[in-house]
Amino acid sequence: MRRVIVVANQKGGVGKTTTVINLGASLASLGNRVALVDLDSQGALTASFGLDPYKINPSTTHLLLNNNLSLAHIIKRARTRLHIAPANSELLSAEYRILKQPNRTEKMRGAIERSKNEFDFVLIDTPPNLGLLTVNGLVAADELLIPVKTEYLAMRGVRPLLESVWLIRERINPGLKLLGVLPTMFNNNSVNASTVVKEMKKVFKNKMFHTVIPIDEAAAVAPAARQTLIDYKPNSPVARAYMRLAEEVSNAY
Amino acid sequence: MRRVIVVANQKGGVGKTTTVINLGASLASLGNRVALVDLDSQGALTASFGLDPYKINPSTTHLLLNNNLSLAHIIKRARTRLHIAPANSELLSAEYRILKQPNRTEKMRGAIERSKNEFDFVLIDTPPNLGLLTVNGLVAADELLIPVKTEYLAMRGVRPLLESVWLIRERINPGLKLLGVLPTMFNNNSVNASTVVKEMKKVFKNKMFHTVIPIDEAAAVAPAARQTLIDYKPNSPVARAYMRLAEEVSNAY
Numbered sequence: 039m040r041r042v043i044v045v046a047n048q049k050g051g052v053g054k055t056t057t058v059i060n061l062g063a064s065l066a067s068l069g070n071r072v073a074l075v076d077l078d079s080q081g082a083l084t085a086s087f088g089l090d091p092y093k094i095n096p097s098t099t100h101l102l103l104n105n106n107l108s109l110a111h112i113i114k115r116a117r118t119r120l121h122i123a124p125a126n127s128e129l130l131s132a133e134y135r136i137l138k139q140p141n142r143t144e145k146m147r148g149a150i151e152r153s154k155n156e157f158d159f160v161l162i163d164t165p166p167n168l169g170l171l172t173v174n175g176l177v178a179a180d181e182l183l184i185p186v187k188t189e190y191l192a193m194r195g196v197r198p199l200l201e202s203v204w205l206i207r208e209r210i211n212p213g214l215k216l217l218g219v220l221p222t223m224f225n226n227n228s229v230n231a232s233t234v235v236k237e238m239k240k241v242f243k244n245k246m247f248h249t250v251i252p253i254d255e256a257a258a259v260a261p262a263a264r265q266t267l268i269d270y271k272p273n274s275p276v277a278r279a280y281m282r283l284a285e286e287v288s289n290a291y
Numbered sequence: 292m293r294r295v296i297v298v299a300n301q302k303g304g305v306g307k308t309t310t311v312i313n314l315g316a317s318l319a320s321l322g323n324r325v326a327l328v329d330l331d332s333q334g335a336l337t338a339s340f341g342l343d344p345y346k347i348n349p350s351t352t353h354l355l356l357n358n359n360l361s362l363a364h365i366i367k368r369a370r371t372r373l374h375i376a377p378a379n380s381e382l383l384s385a386e387y388r389i390l391k392q393p394n395r396t397e398k399m400r401g402a403i404e405r406s407k408n409e410f411d412f413v414l415i416d417t418p419p420n421l422g423l424l425t426v427n428g429l430v431a432a433d434e435l436l437i438p439v440k441t442e443y444l445a446m447r448g449v450r451p452l453l454e455s456v457w458l459i460r461e462r463i464n465p466g467l468k469l470l471g472v473l474p475t476m477f478n479n480n481s482v483n484a485s486t487v488v489k490e491m492k493k494v495f496k497n498k499m500f501h502t503v504i505p506i507d508e509a510a511a512v513a514p515a516a517r518q519t520l521i522d523y524k525p526n527s528p529v530a531r532a533y534m535r536l537a538e539e540v541s542n543a544y
């Protein structure tokens with residue numbers, strides 16, 4: 039059964055891209071065929087696999103501008119069982135170009151549905167806003183994973199996201215479920231961080247993953263070396279946390 | 292002489308809002324009259340002063356939708372000599388609504404110019420993208436401050452921003468100067484961070500501020516308490532760094 043998971047949070051720099059890369063790589067290492075889809079015109083996911091978002095062609099831009107393409111038209115193999123549907127910087131203007139089209143929110147859903155059984159997991163990376171690209175991700179997916187930075191005020195950003203999810207469920211994607219809220223960038227040395235995680239647990243209850251992603255430079259250095267954490271430092275606490283997350287995600291359904 | 296400074300970097304979570312708040316508060320403590328302008332529909336700047344971006348009315352949305360308003364119509368006093376022009380969450384849809392207007396990139400410039408001599412410094416906070424709201428900020432300003440997180444890959448984001456600045460100078464705001472690049476979230480315990488700062492110095496040379504903003508929980512906790520760093524922990528390293536930045540900025544012109 040193929041699972042399509044969108045990773046979203048309109049707040050910037052909370053670990054969306056890092057989660058797509060490393061949850062994806064961990065799921066692949068467990069034997070799953072995984073596709074990572076980049077819906078961010080800044081293309082950090084794309085660049086972390088050594089592809090240039092200024093030059094890569096074709097890209098998710100084409101899936102947005104057309105009505106009959108599938109992931110297969112643009113996908114590239116990154117690792118064993120790990121594939122990437124890359125973004126191009128033109129994605130930003132593509133968003134404006136399709137504003138008047140009646141099916142503008144369903145472009146990615148169509149492209150992913152047309153790629154039927156090639157993948158066990160499709161993970162979608164989204165930009166830090168609630169614009170049309172993020173909506174395409176929310177409409178294309180069955181499950182939503184929300185990374186939340188473990189610091190004060192991080193939770194205030196979740197509310198507008200959940201309101202968008204509510205609207206999207208009402209109007210266009212009734213099947214969208216909250217897979218879970220993932221605490222990220224947890225600083226073991228900080229008293230505040232533990233307090234924040236306790237607060238998150240009270241608010242999100244069983245919707246919060248057991249896994250907490252720790253802050254660890256390896257997570258920032260790996261993409262600079264075009265590596266996933268599994269390549270770069272598989273025994274680091276952060277790599278092992280993403281492996282535990284992959285097991286939690288696998289067991290969720 | 293009034294100075295209008297836009298703080299921009301399309302990468303998420305690099306310290307734009309934290310810089311606008313604390314550079315602004317520091318400039319005010321040095322005796323300047325300061326206006327902080329929120330152009331982010333997520334309204335983190337607005338919320339950090341205890342205003343609710345879901346309810347605040349009027350807001351920068353009105354400055355975008357009209358052609359004859361000024362900051363004075365929406366500004367609120369936050370502290371001595373420190374004022375805020377708040378954002379409303381409707382700013383996101385306002386961006387789409389004005390897409391067809393010929394002067395859509397100059398709305399904020401008009402509103403700020405019409406507020407003539409009330410302020411010594413106007414600091415503009417922008418969202419993590421290069422859309423119309425950020426462009427309004429770049430067109431309204433005379434100076435650009437780019438906060439850059441001190442980690443690998445942080446610099447790859449500066450290029451598309453500088454390309455936009457180039458285009459904007461060519462077409463619509465020839466007066467826009469790069470005030471400086473500000474290294475943020477510097478982790479004293481990290482060898483990588485020092486290497487990254489050296490790299491940034493090579494690339495940006497005299498365009499890099501001498502001030503480096505250190506990573507310090509106080510910066511994340513203060514806004515949760517609706518406080519600036521000057522209120523909350525004026526002797527913390529990060530508060531003192533923002534004071535040094537305020538002196539560097541004051542002496543730049």
Ligand SMILES: Nc1ncnc2c1ncn2[C@@H]1O[C@H](COP(=O)(O)OP(=O)(O)OP(=O)(O)O)[C@@H](O)[C@H]1O
Pocket residue numbers: 049050051052053054055056057078082164165166222223224251252253254255256257258259276301302303304419442444
């Ligand atoms: N666990 C971690 N420990 C340390 N650094 C991290 C961790 N996770 C992510 N980072 C770093 O923090 C920065 C932000 O992370 P990331 O790019 O994944 O967030 P994002 O939500 O995708 O950001 P954006 O909103 O800009 O797309 C990145 O430079 C990344 O390398």
Ligand SMILES: Nc1ncnc2c1ncn2[C@@H]1O[C@H](COP(=O)(O)OP(=O)(O)OP(=O)(O)O)[C@@H](O)[C@H]1O
Pocket residue numbers: 048049050051166189191302303304305306307308309310331335417418419475476477504505506507508509510511512529
């Ligand atoms: N020097 C610092 N030390 C520790 N935490 C910091 C520091 N500066 C900012 N932060 C925290 O990091 C997060 C991101 O900072 P901030 O909101 O200022 O970035 P931003 O670039 O405005 O983000 P966005 O792109 O989402 O608008 C915030 O929660 C903030 O509290």
Ligand SMILES: [Mg+2]
Pocket residue numbers: 054055056078082163164165
């Ligand atoms: Mg990202």
Ligand SMILES: [Mg+2]
Pocket residue numbers: 307308309331335417418
């Ligand atoms: Mg901000």
